[in-house]
Amino acid sequence: xxxxxxxxxxxxxxxxxxxxxxxxxxxxxxxxxxxxxxxxxxxxxxxxxxxxxxxxxxxxxxxxxxxxxxxxxxxxxxxxxxxxxxxxxxxxxxxxxxxxxxxxxxxxxxxxxxxxxxxxxxxxxxxxxxxxxxxxxxxxxxxxxxxxxxxxxxxxxxxxxx
Numbered sequence: 001x002x003x004x005x006x007x008x009x010x011x012x013x014x015x016x017x018x019x020x021x022x023x024x025x026x027x028x029x030x031x032x033x034x035x036x037x038x039x040x041x042x043x044x045x046x047x048x049x050x051x052x053x054x055x056x057x058x059x060x061x062x063x064x065x066x067x068x069x070x071x072x073x074x075x076x077x078x079x080x081x082x083x084x085x086x087x088x089x090x091x092x093x094x095x096x097x098x099x100x101x102x103x104x105x106x107x108x109x110x111x112x113x114x115x116x117x118x119x120x121x122x123x124x125x126x127x128x129x130x131x132x133x134x135x136x137x138x139x140x141x142x143x144x145x146x147x148x149x150x151x152x153x154x155x156x157x158x159x160x161x162x
Contacts, residue, residue, distance in 0.1 A: 023058050024143040028150075030062060031110070034069040041066050053090045057100040060086030064107050083107070084117050091120075098135050101127045102144045109153050125153050132162055 023040070030037040044059040063083030070076045087107060090100045105124035111117040128144060135141050145162045148154050 020054060021139060023055075024139055027058065027061065027143075028146060030065050031068075037062060037065045037069055049086075049089055053094045054097065054099055056086055056093075057090035057097075057103045060084065060088075060090060061103045061107050064111070080111075080115055080117075084115075096131075098128060098131050098144060099140050102147050105153065106147055106151075109151060121153060129158060129161065 026036060026040055030040055040058075040062045044055065044062055047055045047059045049056060060083045063086060064080050065083075067076045067079035067083065070079055084107070087100075087104050090097075091104055094100055101124045104120060105128065108118050108121050108124070128148065132141070132144060132148075135144070148162045149159055
């Protein structure tokens with residue numbers, strides 16, 4: 001019985017890490033491609049607040065991107081609001097997670113001013129600057145670095161730290 005449980009845990013951990021690996025690669029493409037956004041949104045639609053908070057944050061970020069491609073003002077507002085709430089929940093639950101903070105920073109940096117979702121930009125930027133070097137997961141480091149190098153929030157001198 002213990003062997004079955006151990007195998008189940010190893011398989012679920014592997015699937016979870018594979019899913020995150022794919023998200024880290026595909027997410028940056030979603031900003032420019034509605035089809036990628038739709039695929040990721042569908043893939044993450046089963047994620048709930050009870051799931052891993054990194055997945056909740058990715059679902060929130062992708063949902064805000066759905067707003068970018070939505071046709072009607074009501075849909076744009078609903079997608080963005082839903083996504084922002086999921087992101088905030090993930091940050092609230094795991095405020096020391098650099099990947100979640102990076103996702104929120106990216107959404108806030110690119111959010112239209114009219115939605116008023118820009119209050120944590122400096123806080124998240126500072127968090128990334130302070131915690132990047134101590135992040136041991138290479139995939140997370142690459143994800144954060146990729147965002148920072150494209151961001152307008154960071155100066156050229158700050159980008160050199162990544």
